[in-house]
Amino acid sequence: MFIQTLTVLLALAGHDASYAPIVSQARSACNWHEDAREEGFLWALVAIEKASGVVPDYARGITLAAACRESRGSHRKCGDGGKSCGILQMRTWAVRTYGIDRFNPYQSARAWLHRIGVVTKKARRLCKKRRAFLVANAWVGSGPKGYTCRYSRHWQLLRKWKQLIRIREKAAQVKRPRPSRR
Numbered sequence: 001m002f003i004q005t006l007t008v009l010l011a012l013a014g015h016d017a018s019y020a021p022i023v024s025q026a027r028s029a030c031n032w033h034e035d036a037r038e039e040g041f042l043w044a045l046v047a048i049e050k051a052s053g054v055v056p057d058y059a060r061g062i063t064l065a066a067a068c069r070e071s072r073g074s075h076r077k078c079g080d081g082g083k084s085c086g087i088l089q090m091r092t093w094a095v096r097t098y099g100i101d102r103f104n105p106y107q108s109a110r111a112w113l114h115r116i117g118v119v120t121k122k123a124r125r126l127c128k129k130r131r132a133f134l135v136a137n138a139w140v141g142s143g144p145k146g147y148t149c150r151y152s153r154h155w156q157l158l159r160k161w162k163q164l165i166r167i168r169e170k171a172a173q174v175k176r177p178r179p180s181r182r
Contacts, residue, residue, distance in 0.1 A: 016046065016050060018060070019046045019050075019060060019061065021165045021169075022046075022060060022061035022064065022158075022161065022162070022165070023042050023043065023046060023061075023064065025161040025162075025164060025165050026042060026061065026064040026065070026068060026161065027042060029068075029161055029164070030064075030068035030072060030073075031072055032068070032072055032073045033071070033072040033073045033074035033077070035073055035074050035075055035076070035105075036067070036072065036073020036074065036087075036105075037073075041073065041105075042064060044106060045063045045064055045067060045105070045106075045109055046061075046063070046064070048063065048106060048109045048110055048113065049061075049062070049063040049064075049109070049113060052110065052113040052114065052117065053117075054113050054114070054116055054117035054120070054133070055113070055133070056131075056133050058131070059131075059133055059134065059137075059155070059158065061158055061161065061162075062137060062154055062155065062158055063109055063112075063113065064158075065154045065155070065157040065158040065161065066088055066112070066137075066141065066152075066154040067087045067088060067105075067109075068157065069153055069154055069157050070087065070088050070089040070141075070154075071086065071087050071088070071089060073087055073105075074087065075087050075103050075104065075105045075108075076103060077089075085102045085103060086102040086103055086104075086105065086108040087105040087108055087109065088108050088109060088112045088141075089141075090102045090108050090111065090112065094108070094111050094112075094115070097111075097115075098111040098114070098115075112140060115140045116133065116136045116137055116140050117136075119136040119139050119140055120132045120133050120136040122136070122147075123135035123136040123139065123149070126147055126149065127149035130149045130151075131151075134151045134152065134155050135149050135150065135151065137151075137152045137154060137155065138150050138151055138152035138155075141153075141154060
């Protein structure tokens with residue numbers, strides 16, 4: 001019931017209702033940094049993901065999972081000895097290639113998704129039986145590592161979220177009383 005109400009409210013507010021359960025799950029499952037706790041932050045990432053046109057339906061929400069896993073949404077976080085920075089832990093190649101500010105979460109997300117789109121072609125060619133988008137996501141997120149055909153931990157997290165959403169929806173269906181037949 002809660003998810004259905006939230007879906008209707010978000011549809012009226014201009015958000016894509018199909019993302020509502022994923023955003024709700026991401027908000028509750030990830031211990032977001034204070035930078036990312038604003039209401040519009042997750043929806044802005046969803047809007048960037050949708051606008052990119054790169055993400056297939058089965059991977060909707062991958063940007064949220066990546067932001068959660070990499071930095072908990074902190075645009076100031078740096079890792080790998082200072083080599084990777086921002087919400088998606090972009091390296092300096094992104095600054096050189098795309099001319100972005102790695103500490104700007106929206107520029108970082110656009111560049112990350114664009115790069116996945118570019119690398120997807122190579123993944124499709126090298127990894128015929130795997131989902132090319134997910135392989136490209138792994139390569140962009142953690143480097144090519146010999147271009148082995150593997151999926152990222154972002155995908156594992158997103159699959160876990162989607163499984164929890166299905167469980168919650170089934171539980172909500174069970175609790176709903178059936179109308180009596182009189």
